[in-house]
Amino acid sequence: xxxxxxxxxxxxxxxxxxxxxxxxxxxxxxxxxxxxxxxxxxxxxxxxxxxxxxxxxxxxxxxxxxxxxxxxxxxxxxxxxxxxxxxxxxxxxxxxxxxxxxxxxxxxxxxxxxxxxxxxxxxxxxxxxxxxxxxxxxxxxxxxxxxxxxxxxxxxxxxxxxxxxxxxxxxxxxxxxxxxxxxxxxxxxxxxxxxxxxxxxxxxxxxxxxxxxxxxxxxxxxxxxxxxxxxxxxxxxxxxxxxxxxxxxxxxxxxxxxxxx
Amino acid sequence: xxxxxxxxxxxxxxxxxxxxxxxxxxxxxxxxxxxxxxxxxxxxxxxxxxxxxxxxxxxxxxxxxxxxxxxxxxxxxxxxxxxxxxxxxxxxxxxxxxxxxxxxxxxxxxxxxxxxxxxxxxxxxxxxxxxxxxxxxxxxxxxxxxxxxxxxxxxxxxxxxxxxxxxxxxxxxxxxxxxxxxxxxxxxxxxxxxxxxxxxxxxxxxxxxxxxxxxxxxxxxxxxxxxxxxxxxxxxxxxxxxxxxxxxxxxxxxxxxxxxxxxxxxxxxxxxxxxxxxxxxxxxxxxx
Numbered sequence: 109x110x111x112x113x114x115x116x117x118x119x120x121x122x123x124x125x126x127x128x129x130x131x132x133x134x135x136x137x138x139x140x141x142x143x144x145x146x147x148x149x150x151x152x153x154x155x156x157x158x159x160x161x162x163x164x165x166x167x168x169x170x171x172x173x174x175x176x177x178x179x180x181x182x183x184x185x186x187x188x189x190x191x192x193x194x195x196x197x198x199x200x201x202x203x204x205x206x207x208x209x210x211x212x213x214x215x216x217x218x219x220x221x222x223x224x225x226x227x228x229x230x231x232x233x234x235x236x237x238x239x240x241x242x243x244x245x246x247x248x249x250x251x252x253x254x255x256x257x258x259x260x261x262x263x264x265x266x267x268x269x270x271x272x273x274x275x276x277x278x279x280x281x282x283x284x285x286x287x288x289x290x291x292x293x294x295x296x297x298x299x300x301x302x303x304x305x306x307x308x309x310x311x312x313x314x315x316x317x318x319x320x321x322x323x324x325x326x327x328x329x330x331x332x333x334x335x336x337x338x339x340x341x342x343x344x345x346x347x348x349x350x351x352x353x354x355x356x357x358x359x360x361x362x363x364x365x366x367x368x369x
Numbered sequence: 370x371x372x373x374x375x376x377x378x379x380x381x382x383x384x385x386x387x388x389x390x391x392x393x394x395x396x397x398x399x400x401x402x403x404x405x406x407x408x409x410x411x412x413x414x415x416x417x418x419x420x421x422x423x424x425x426x427x428x429x430x431x432x433x434x435x436x437x438x439x440x441x442x443x444x445x446x447x448x449x450x451x452x453x454x455x456x457x458x459x460x461x462x463x464x465x466x467x468x469x470x471x472x473x474x475x476x477x478x479x480x481x482x483x484x485x486x487x488x489x490x491x492x493x494x495x496x497x498x499x500x501x502x503x504x505x506x507x508x509x510x511x512x513x514x515x516x517x518x519x520x521x522x523x524x525x526x527x528x529x530x531x532x533x534x535x536x537x538x539x540x541x542x543x544x545x546x547x548x549x550x551x552x553x554x555x556x557x558x559x560x561x562x563x564x565x566x567x568x569x570x571x572x573x574x575x576x577x578x579x580x581x582x583x584x585x586x587x588x589x590x591x592x593x594x595x596x597x598x599x600x601x602x603x604x605x606x607x608x609x610x611x612x613x614x615x616x617x618x619x620x621x622x623x624x625x626x627x628x629x630x631x632x633x634x635x636x637x638x639x640x641x642x643x644x645x646x647x648x649x650x651x652x653x654x655x656x657x
Contacts, residue, residue, distance in 0.1 A: 215592025
């Protein structure tokens with residue numbers, strides 16, 4: 109296979125990946141009242157409709173709060189666990205790692221059913237707390253993988269130097285290890301936030317009546333028809349989700365250069 | 370307590386919160402639904418505890434469930450193969466390109482960040498009766514009437530491929546990027562054509578990445594619930610849809626437990642085979 113052929117093929121793969129996104133953005137500016145082609149003109153009316161849609165704004169608020177809480181909890185748990193796995197020789201290390209990344213491999217629907225029925229058995233019904241617990245389990249493996257990968261590349265010597273200069277383990281962690289680890293902590297937290305913000309299957313099982321996240325809100329709107337409003341919402345999400353990681357990557361790079369790693 | 374004992378306890382203190390979370394929210398619930406799957410459905414929320422095989426008999430012998438399980442595995446297999454065929458050359462291009470590899474990779478990862486439900490739904494904009502493709506074909510004059518292209522098994526697979534392709538590319542890329550390119554040069558200096566060099570050196574060395582990507586694609590597509598609901602027709606339900614029906618609609622929790630465990634066992638066997646030959650570390654590489 110020639111190099112040019114591979115290049116053309118790759119370009120087609122990229123087009124395939126970006127086509128749906130382009131179409132969503134395009135249609136969200138459609139003046140037509142049906143979210144479909146042919147387009148009749150450009151308009152921002154669907155973004156205005158979105159802004160005035162209380163249900164969607166509520167869903168946004170829920171998703172953001174849920175995502176931030178999930179990211180915080182997952183990152184704290186993930187950093188602690190990664191420290192133990194990378195910095196100490198512990199028996200059964202492989203088994204523990206497998207256990208901690210298991211939620212990626214268990215089908216989401218199985219995990220959702222198990223958690224729902226078990227908590228129900230304990231008389232803990234559907235609630236925001238259940239939703240949060242579930243999201244933490246989903247996102248924890250990703251945080252651990254990202255943080256571990258970074259931690260392996262931080263040299264032990266700098267920590268030992270701090271310790272030998274009289275710093276306590278706590279001081280060493282907060283003034284040496286954590287700053288060096290910051291890019292991974294930021295990336296892991298962002299990962300957790302995005303996965304939580306995007307999750308739908310688990311959320312459908314766990315959410316109590318009356319609470320909607322952005323994906324479940326879109327899902328229930330889709331049952332009627334695909335309105336231009338959904339495309340506008342899609343565009344907002346695309347801008348947020350593409351913009352946020354890009355800013356995240358930029359920040360991580362700046363932090364990495366500053367810390368000299 | 371001696372210093373050694375304190376030292377030995379430290380990692381466990383660090384691990385305790387994460388292990389407690391996984392234990393209480395994943396392991397114990399999974400063991401609980403194993404037990405629950407042997408209970409008998411009575412009124413919702415008041416099922417009869419005991420050891421009844423009814424749910425398992427139903428889950429394993431009912432042709433309806435078996436057909437959907439087989440269909441689910443078939444869809445997952447086709448999706449995985451399609452992802453490999455689309456993803457391998459792209460990953461190869463990215464890993465061997467002279468330009469900025471990371472930008473190319475990041476570009477391909479961008480759609481991965483975009484909401485799954487929005488990406489799935491967007492195919493309706495493209496393939497729908499008044500979608501982009503039909504409009505374009507009518508405009509050009511290939512067809513006079515719009516064609517119904519949506520709501521079948523092919524569109525379900527299309528949606529899944531679009532969702533999972535970045536996973537595949539990332540895994541293969543990580544593998545390919547770790548291969549010393551001198552090996553290919555060495556092969557060609559020993560008289561192999563580029564194609565032979567690729568087939569006998571690069572491809573075998575990149576198989577762990579391909580396998581890791583394949584496993585992820587297969588497991589994630591076999592467990593999918595949303596894609597068939599949005600892009601499939603009434604007869605394109607996948608196994609996760611059955612679980613949802615049993616649990617949320619019919620409130621038949623014992624049967625729902627048995628069905629979800631069946632799915633877990635089928636996919637679990639696959640993960641175990643994978644782990645036996647390649648180990649979880651490979652998977653961790655491609656996800657981080």
